[in-house]
Amino acid sequence: MRRLCIALIWLAAAMTAGAQDSGDLVHTVAAGETLISIANAYGVSLDQLLTLNELDPNAILPIGRQLVVILEADLVAEEERAADEAATEEATAVAIRTTSVAGLPPAPLAAADAPMLDPSDIRARLCFAVFADANQNGLREPGEDYLNGASVLLMDAEDVETLRYRTDGNSEPHCPLHLPGPRYAIEAIAPSGYGLTGAARLSLDLRDGGDVAVEFGAWPGVDRGAAPLLQPIAEGDAPEARSDPAILRELSGLFVLMLAGLVFCSGMAFSVILRFR
Incomplete structure (x- = not known):
């Protein structure tokens, strides 16, 4: 059967x-x-x-x-x-039917309960690696080997590091087992002298099952130019707050100074004209 x-x-x-x-x-x-x-x-x-x-x-x-x-x-x-086997079973069934006692009702049949699948037990298999991205297009192609000396970090939904893996170029893709949760962030650090050719950090949702493969590209001398981090300003270094009246007084003084200069230049010009007449 x-x-x-x-x-x-x-x-x-x-x-x-x-x-x-x-x-x-x-x-x-x-x-x-x-x-x-x-x-x-x-x-x-x-x-x-x-x-x-x-x-x-x-x-x-x-x-x-x-x-x-x-x-x-x-x-x-x-x-x-x-x-x-099908022919044998059919012949056996025919023999049983011909030798059954007439008048007896058939025995009731109870259907077996179908196994229930818990959706929470479905987990995808995560595999990751870092490769030499020769053409720097972010996609691993034939001839682009896995790299040694890169680090891959896995953070949970609370951004707590749950795994840190260092590549050797031979054991990849690496597929960690028994991941406790469905949501993660994965981050790659390129080997010394290399720079990543794509995003360094990705968000993952492993609830749907199947295989999830993440491959980070890196190449020597690549620098994507990360944006500078904003640093808080210390209280002593913060510029003093200035009120509107103080600004108006400074502007008024500047206007008076410009007017005095204009009067002085006009007087000098008038004196020169009188001298040559």
Whole structure:
């Protein structure tokens, strides 16, 4: 019966899967899918899925990638076994019906309670890294390797640091386990001599499940020119408050001084004119 259920699962999953030229059953990765969810959908083990596709357990699946789920030989053998079991079960059911006692009512059947999924248990897997952004476009492309010596900080909703990770360039992307809450802020510090080519701090909401990959770009000599921080002014350095009457008095004095200068210049000019007449 179990193999029959597995065969039915394969037939349903084939709606989203394709076949390679060799006849193997393959699956095209869609948004939000993980290795575990794909393995469960086809009734295969995670180890089998990793082995067939030469993947690491922490691998991040790009959307559109094709994964080999079941080899052609295993698929044919399982379908044959499922067909044989279905025929055997049908024959057994016929024999039971022909030997049942007439007149007895069928036993009542109670449906099993469906398992309840708590939405609070759904957590996304967060993975992060810092890479050498050669073209400084903020996107990791082929040939742009992960960097050693960068720091990645993870803060909770209260802006309290919950994780500090230092990259080595070989173990990334790093995927921390058992994150306690859904909301975080993630911040990157570039290695010495490098500067980040994009935003240094991002906000994350991990309530919806799936894989969340954050990759910060950095390159030697890059300086995005952060805005200066505003510093408070000490009381002794603050300028004195000046009232409006004081300002008016200063302006009046300046006007009188300008008027006196004008009178003086006019008198000098008049004296020169009288001297030459």
